[in-house]
Amino acid sequence: MKVKVAYSDASVFKSLIEMLSKMLDEIVLTFREDGIRIRAMDPANIALVDVYYPKEAFTEYELEEESECGVNLAVVSRLLKRVKRGERLEIKVEDESVELSVTGIVKRSYVVKNFEVVKPEIPEAILTFKSKVTLLADPLKQALKDLEIIGDQVVLELNSKEKMLLVYSPSETRYVMKITSSSGAVIDIISEEDSKSTYSVDYMLNVISLTNVADTVTLEFSSEMPLRLQFTLIGEGRVEYLLAPSA
Incomplete structure (x- = not known):
């Protein structure tokens, strides 16, 4: 298994996915030693989103090595639609698949395809605001x-x-x-x-x-x-x- 992480409140991840699905079809999740990073720009090049969750925020965080996975946002958003606040989320990443498990009173697991998404080269924006x-x-x-x-x-x-x-x-x-x-x-x-x-x-x-x-x-x-x-x-x-x- 390349990646296994767990987070105590699946509703946070649900809200993130819902927000991202309004501007993108697919995203790349990058699992690094220090945490998870998502960085993407909408097709019209109007909005840039940068998400970072530190390793310390997770109840489990296991990596074989720095890894990436690509997911279809519309699919994942539908799967997480009934997630409730306080339910536990677990993500497992393999070469061909991504497993999402949500645990509340019962445990539900979903397996989706790990897409090979082209990761755009987005330069860091250095801006000064007044x-x-x-x-x-x-x-x-x-x-x-x-x-x-x-x-x-x-x-x-x-x-x-x-x-x-x-x-x-x-x-x-x-x-x-x-x-x-x-x-x-x-x-x-x-x-x-x-x-x-x-x-x-x-x-x-x-x-x-x-x-x-x-x-x-x-x-x-x-x-x-x-x-x-x-x-x-x-x-x-x-x-x-x-x-x-x-x-």
Whole structure:
């Protein structure tokens, strides 16, 4: 057996797979000595996702050597659809197959094909942002759902003097959500200068679904620059999502 790992809460992995399946058909999971890494870009080259889960987060972590496996996200997402919080997940990787076992009151096991997925060469993004906001994820999620009804774009604007984040629609039908540093939703606001940029509502909603397993989100952006969203998941997992600005 090339890989055997176990994690105490299968619902976290389920949420990750659901999020990834909205932007990709297949992914490569890389099992390294220090943990699991997933790095991929959507076909339109608009969004880059980087997932890392440290070895210490797992109740079991056994490798013969650094290994990779490719899985079909739609298939795995369907298999994990009925996973509940607190159920245990075990992943075993062989040359030709990947076995997923979920243990709650009973144990269910699924075996899927280990695909040979072409792993894209994605350079590390080195970006400097002027504005950074850490806040509770749910208010942002609700604002994006409101904006989805109005249009397909969202403007993020940060007033550095007033320490205020505006989330609004650029369309004729106006919607504005104001979040200030004194708001109970804000954990921290850091800004060197005023920043304003426009992004896709759909692409932001894809990743904001991780609020099921992460309470907070950090946004970093500058005027007419990409947006970086960062989530810390249960067990110190980390997700970074880099989204290009709308044209």
